[in-house]
Amino acid sequence: MVKAPGAAQGLSTLRPLNSPEHVNVQAKNGWPSTLQVRGAASREIASIEDVWRVEEEWWRDAPVVRTYFEVLLDTGRRMAIFFDHGKSSWYSQRHG
């Protein structure tokens, strides 16, 4: 396996805010049921408060298609997570 070059970000570069972070999600019929953020224990999703879909850049080879879920964890914490249909992966994102 060859690693990505991962060139260091210089001070001249723009650093995007609110970049998505990969999370492990177990889903039932497409609906998230448990969530595990990196380095933390797995948590149950108590309720799904909102759902919306974002489709952008449909003219590109790899359009951005996401389904966002605003979820309430069993700890009472509210989070925005989304399923990236292009990458088939789950991510969390602040201010989603």
Place this chain on the structure above:
Amino acid sequence: MFACLLIDHLGVKAEINRNPQLAGKPVVIARASGSRRFVMDASPHAAGVEPGMPLADALSRCKTAVLVEPDPVYYHSLFDQTLLAIEAIGADVEEGDLGQAYVRLTGLELLHGGESHLIASFLAAVPIHLAPRIGIGPNKFSATVAAHQGRAGKPYRSPDESDDLARFFATLPVELLPVPWTTIARLHSFGLRTMGQIASLSLGVLQAQFGPEGRLMARLVRGIDDRVLMPRRHDEEVVESLAFPDPVATIGIVLTAVENLLARAFDHTRLRGRSARVCTIEGAVFRAPAWRKRMVFKEPLGNRTKAFSVIRTTLEGAPPPGALEELRLTLSAITGEGGKQESLFSDVRRQENLTEAIRQLKERFGMQAPIYHIREVEPWSRLPERRKALVPFAP
């Protein structure tokens, strides 16, 4: 056309110049790093000893080694004097690592009556005991490689055309490339040891693996180097010095001397009504390497009392390492500020304070401070990560 000046083993050559009895002996200059000591430089007579090697290994390989304490202040001052002499012939000079510099030759030939005369003036500007190697080429990299191929005092010229350059580089080692040693180690791990092997790879492959460095390497080994020469900046500074009749080890006397030097410096016409941000104190230490202390003031200081207060606190906490024979005080980063006008509005003041803090950090660490502010980039985007970005703060 560019020239590369290469003075290898500058430390050893400087020590021999200062103490001719070292000539012909296996001189090893050792530096401490934490509790361990490493070889900083070694003369060719110290067989098997390489810079960077642990001192214990070096001594086991060369039992007759003559150990010398490093004196970086002296080496840098010697190199600086050399570069000033080259600049005096009218050339733009870019300073590289200690012992290496680039000179732009284009445009100077007419001034010196042809290229050969120009090279002769260039060589004459470098003290002969430093045995400089000079490479000449159409760009900085070709000049550097030519300097490594040449012999001391004999200018070596690389081919002019990029195709010929690529052939010239083909069999030479990748260590000549201006990339960090970690990149060289990675090239080795891929079995790439010569520049010809790198030239056989496509730009895309190198860029994918090494990022911007891959692109640089791909271009250099093909004889393409569009890096511009960055001439040295000569900042305005005020220098005052004094010599003690006998070596002085008492901090009280040193501070009195500093106060005297400060008074002379701030009395200088160049500092009238102006302030200095940086103060450097250097001392020739009795039977020990030179000592140097650089202090960056929190704000530019325009009078000796405030400056002395800062310097006294610093020197009392970190006094000179031995008895001083000479003392030199340099005030630099001189501002054009004549007076200080406080702002009426608090937000303007806050901005000024921030700008001031960034300037101070830059002066202290020699790099742009990693301070960012949040800017809206595509506030209309439905993708949250595209709405705002951290942008480097430019004062």
